[in-house]
Amino acid sequence: MHIFDKCHSFTRAREVMAAGYYPYFVPIEGSTATEAVVGGERKIMIGSNNYLGLTHHPRVIEAAQAAIEKYGTGCTGSRFLNGNTDMHDFLEERLAGFMGTEAALVFSTGYQTNLGVIGALLGRTDRVYLDKLDHASIVDASRLSYGEVARFKHGDLEELRAQIEADRESNGNGGGRMVVVDGVFSMEGDIADLPNLVPLCEGLDAVLVVDDAHAIGYLGPRGAGTADHFGMTDRVPLTIGTFSKSFASIGGFVGGPEPVIHYLRHHARSLIFSASMPPPAVATVLTALEVIENEPERRERLWQITHRMREGFKSLGFEIGPTETPIIPIMIGPVEKTFVFWRAVFDAGIFTNPVMPPAVPENSCRLRTSYIATHTDDQLDFVLETFAKVGRELAVI
Ligand SMILES: Cc1ncc(COP(=O)(O)O)c(C=O)c1O
DSSP, X not given: OOTTHHHHTOOHHHHHHHHTOOXXXXXXXXXXXXXXXXXXXXXXXXXXXXXXXXXXXXXXXXXXXXXXXXXXXXXXXXXXXXXXXXHHHHHHHHHHHHHTOSEEEEESSHXXXXXXXHHHHOOTTOEEEEETTOOHHHHHHHHXXXXXXXXXXTTOHHHHHHHHHHHHHTTTTSOOEXXXXXXXXXXTOOBOOHHHHHHHHHHTTOEEEEXXXXXXXXXXXXXXXXXXXXXXXXXXXXXXXXXSSTTSSOOEEEEEOHHHHHHHHHXXXXXXXXXXXXXXXXXXXXXXXXXXXXXXXXXXXHHHHHHHHHHHHHHHTOOOTTOOSSEEEEEEESHHHHHHHHHXXXXXXXXXXXXXXXXXXXXXXXXXXXXXXXXXXXHHHHHHHHHHHHHHHTTOO
């Protein structure tokens, strides 16, 4: 078999394109935080992770522009060598303070953060336990590491306990243990059960890593994520975050004990062998952090919107799963129906994300919707009215 054979026989995406239902790589021609322009038409954006609407905050934009003037557009190298600035160092200091950890380390994306942290910490005799709904970057990082990977059913802490206890009894590989979960699960919107997971990991001597990509910025009284939400910041050994969501940019970080962060600084390959976050991105995140600390009303508005949309969809008869956050999946079912639903709401002026296998099981397809603190009530009314109309037409409700 030629290496390219699989490419020539991959026809599925072209078939969907030919049918006029292709929902990926949509070219956005311009945007505000809550609207995207596509094909010259404005679409209400309920498909982004811009939870606090900070991509278009005037102070954030100003800071990014000023950073370009001072440092240029990029760092052209790894932080390890020529690509570190005083802003990167300051951001780490600020993040450690915000998260309440001894130290923090900044990477160029959230994906690379998982790759670097998990890859550097897991050795040949170690084992990592993953929730089946963990983000792909956690799964990839674990597979690429030297450690052994085990997976437990989503949220099933009894299965996790049984797996760890069985390994301990047989003394498995005799190495260390790590458990990695999403703080907020990106496709379901539910929150990891830290009040039970933390003592379980403590009792079984497993290091808990919480990937708070979808939590940091809005979850918890200070917006510091899932541990903040449960009042357990001092009991989660490592927290990972990304800047591609509430922080309105790109980049990622890990917060934890100083000796661990120091070790990662010198061993995380995705940090050492990849160029650093560009200056406007760092300045964006620093300013976004200031806004998160000083404008709690954004979080309050986001929660108000979240409750309203959850109740709105439920009372219309939509199935939205166990979500507790601004991520509200609208369950549709079969692949074809999901494409048709996506196209109908898109044509009506709403931008959503269809989620298909392998990201979710067959017949469990959904439109992932997510909300922004700056959405207006009129926009939200329009979303509910449109979903009600399309839902009835397609017999989803
Ligand atoms: C839980 C989780 N971790 C990591 C990432 C990757 O983050 P980034 O986009 O910064 O690479 C994502 C992105 O969706 C995510 O949902």
